[in-house]
Amino acid sequence: MIDKSVTSVRDAVADIADGASVMIGGFGTAGMPDELIDALIDRGVGGLTIINNNAGNGEAGVAALIKAGRVRKIICSFPRQHDSHHFDARFRAGEIELELVPQGNLAARIQAAGAGLGAIFTPTGYGTLLAEGKETRCIDGRDYVLEYPIHADFALIKAYCADRWGNLVYRKTARNFGPIMAMAARTAIAQVKQIVPLGAIDPETVVTPGVFVQRVVAVGSANARATA
């Protein structure tokens, strides 16, 4: 019997090792899998490469991971914000490497990895600093930049509901990077509010089919938190 559910967030991240590349869902704090990140911090591993839209907001989630000194490199589109102080400090101290990627290129490169593509040609960034030194091509009169897929060892994402096969339904704008990160990582781990029986999710509403998901963990109830 296939059962992708794990009982605790600690177990869910138990094989993430030093130096791993980890995609983390979320746009700001919407869709940020805080409980999985806390478990990753508790695990004590470092030297991580993090792929996220931002570089931490406030004190929780990616910000906490950076504050704890676990991040060697971050690939993101929008690091600098009014509440990105933990990233700002580490970046200015030269302790964290930044690869800045336009948001749509970040999404397209992640999706390309999940879809098994070798590269993409994107019009975004052509003629700018962020395309310097990159191969370009004119196709049907429009200029494009060659960009490579972004793969990762793990993806930590937040969805609303899952079943034991790993099918996922999201909630509102917390969906953001979840579906494409699940595709792009070798091991995709989703924290959800609840895990429901097979068949309880209307197949017409499944956003991420379970084939893209390796582990699901419920963090929705007080009970789940206690056993985490």
Place this chain on the structure above:
Amino acid sequence: MKRLDRDAMAARVARDIPEGAYVNLGIGLPTRVADFLPIDREVILQSENGLIGMGPAPAQGEEDPELINAGKQPVTLLAGGAYFHHADSFAMMRGGHIDICVLGAYQVSVHGDLANWHTGAPGAIPAVGGAMDLAIGAKRTFVMMDLLTRDGQSKLVESCSYPLTGLACVSRVYTDHGVFNVGPAGASVVDMIDGLTLEDLQELTGVPLRLDVDAD
């Protein structure tokens, strides 16, 4: 001469957004355009973090941290609205499915080059977000900005000195002094505030301008 304030600029942009348009309003000043779209004109707002059919801010106490716009502020979804993931969101943009995008800017060139993501100042931490995708993706890209910097330099320029966001992507610039078309033929004045002449604008901007008599 009385320069347009922020609300008047937003109202002027709103005048050019037609019924049925799919529109993305950038973070900051462009967001204000939504307040000036007439209630009887159906315009669909997209926000690149993953919603289309965006409604106004919720009533106090009704905020949902999982229903936000690209500026990370709480919003609502109108009946008929939808959610989607980031790859679909930027496919809408890059794939030319959005009619109009309104952005702020540090500088716009007379040929429509845009600079709005990075000052290039030493020590500045760069952040680009969706700016480069938004600039080149929509069918028409509008810019909303003050014509002059605080120390009187024109932000409508012959050639951008700040790092570029996109090449030849802006078609129209809405400022506190007037509205300009930009593009391959250079810059032209669509309208200007009372008390200004073409010569005045030419002197303020230092770029060649002509009157755009055919502008819609």
